[in-house]
Amino acid sequence: MENKKADRRIHRTKRLIRDALSVLMEEKSFEEITVKDITEKADINRGTFYLHYQDKYDLLEQSxxxxxxxxxxxxxxxxxxxxxxxxxxxxxxxxxxxxxxxxxxxxxxxxxxxxxxxxxxxxxxxxxxxxxxxxxxxxxxxxxxxxxxxxxxxxxxxxxxxxxxxxxxxxxxxxxxxxxxxxxxxxxxxxxxxxxxxxxx
The missing domain is CATH 1.10.357 (Tetracycline Repressor; domain 2)
Incomplete structure (x- = not known):
């Protein structure tokens, strides 16, 4: 049960990060976007971002x-x-x-x-x-x-x-x-x- 809850939390966090990237890409090109932009838009800290992705390119590729x-x-x-x-x-x-x-x-x-x-x-x-x-x-x-x-x-x-x-x-x-x-x-x-x-x- 705990593993399922953890999986759901990870899925929600990754979806939150992906959605933040999506909103930012409506405003400017991918190359102009920084990890700081993404974490601020998703309202998470940089450590949370790097738990799941190496950088913004890894985020894009995985998504x-x-x-x-x-x-x-x-x-x-x-x-x-x-x-x-x-x-x-x-x-x-x-x-x-x-x-x-x-x-x-x-x-x-x-x-x-x-x-x-x-x-x-x-x-x-x-x-x-x-x-x-x-x-x-x-x-x-x-x-x-x-x-x-x-x-x-x-x-x-x-x-x-x-x-x-x-x-x-x-x-x-x-x-x-x-x-x-x-x-x-x-x-x-x-x-x-x-x-x-x-x-x-």
Whole structure:
């Protein structure tokens, strides 16, 4: 029981530190932020900070890696994207994409600045790698050839996903995760030309 309480305290403290970094990154670039800034914003002493992190770079890396691991747990390995697009792209959002948007909304305090102009650029690279690897696994299970080189197809899809997520966060998340998942499902499943009304069924 004591160990569980200690674990909860550690989790709360680390979340407090991460949230402090997130707020500061809304105000200035990561390079301008100091450990003193973070501890003052989190209302903790420097000793508490150094119990968990070597420096601000270690804080950022651990925070990003935790987010990436949690995103990987959302089930991206199991969903059959192609089948789902055919069945539900127009009316029902893909469950996995809904989960991603819900996760981003829940963790927007950290994800908005880390994906924004004041971020270091490291998280989008990690996120892109996760999405790309997942699409590559899915592609291997599908028969037939792509109409364009595979690496460009995957780069296009992944880039579009990240860009839409960034836009949603920056614009204040007015749409629900379900609405955004449906928008992205239609864009990905049917293509931007169809979504723009340039072509019809």
């Amino acid at each position: 990003e890696d935790e987010i990436i691991k949690e995103i990987q747990k959302l089930g991206m390995e199991s969903i059959n994207f192609i089948e789902s697009w055919i069945v539900s792209a127009f009316e029902t959002p893909l469950p996995f994409i809904v989960n991603v948007f819900e996760y981003f909304k829940k963790n927007a305090v950290f994800l908005k600045p880390i994906l924004g102009p004041k971020g270091t650029g490291s998280f989008p690279i990690k996120f892109k790698s996760v999405l790309s690897a997942n699409l590559m696994r899915i592609r291997k299970t599908i028969k037939g050839d792509t109409l364009v080189p595979e690496e460009y197809l995957i780069s296009y899809i992944v880039g579009a996903h990240i860009s839409v997520l960034q836009q949603w966060l920056e614009s204040g998340m007015k749409e629900t995760p379900d609405e955004m998942a449906l928008i992205l499902s239609r864009l990905t499943g049917m293509g931007p030309a169809f979504a723009a009304g340039l072509i019809t069924k």
